Amino acid sequence: MVATDRQGAKAFGFAPYGATPDEDYMNPRQEEHFRQILLAWKLSLMEEVDRTVHHMQDDATNFPDPNDRATQESEFSLELRARDRERKLIKKIDEALDRLETHDYGYCEGCGVEIGIRRLEARPTATLCIDCKTLDEIRERQRG
Structure with a gap:
């Protein structure tokens, strides 16, 4: 089965990234x-x-x-x-x-904040943080 855009890291057997508390x-x-x-x-x-x-x-x-x-x-x-x-x-x-x-990579194209490691692992092609994506979807529903 081919990974869809929502399967991300898990689809290829990559372990979740283990960030250390002090890393950038x-x-x-x-x-x-x-x-x-x-x-x-x-x-x-x-x-x-x-x-x-x-x-x-x-x-x-x-x-x-x-x-x-x-x-x-x-x-x-x-x-x-x-x-x-x-x-x-x-x-x-x-x-x-x-x-x-x-x-x-990893920074929101809408507002410039960090998208977040877990969101990127779930959707590696994400270009928007969750807040900007939510606003984008609300606008899309209003237009549609």
């Missing part, structure tokens, strides 16, 4: 912890994309029965939609890796 937020050890999580996640997604390509190549059959063709096209369509979501997720992972390189 997003120090090199923390950055490396999240880099490893993000890279493992990206690798897993890329392997799933490869499996899909091979599956579609191997299973592509020109069925004489229109119902069989329709079923196959429907299955392929569902698979391609899932891969499109994963492609977008890979882009988010790459953006998170870029933020790690510039030492901006």
Whole structure:
């Protein structure tokens, strides 16, 4: 099973980060912890994309029965939609890796506060602290 955006560190067998009381937020050890999580996640997604390509190549059959063709096209369509979501997720992972390189990872894009280790382990691509994310969701519901 491929990790979704909410599975984070646990999906790849990474233990929760054990911070010491006096360590700085997003120090090199923390950055490396999240880099490893993000890279493992990206690798897993890329392997799933490869499996899909091979599956579609191997299973592509020109069925004489229109119902069989329709079923196959429907299955392929569902698979391609899932891969499109994963492609977008890979882009988010790459953006998170870029933020790690510039030492901006772990800080809220809305207000600049620390997002927090546990939130980032639950959602490694998070760009907003919980308060800003909550406000963002409230605004979205009001618009929708």
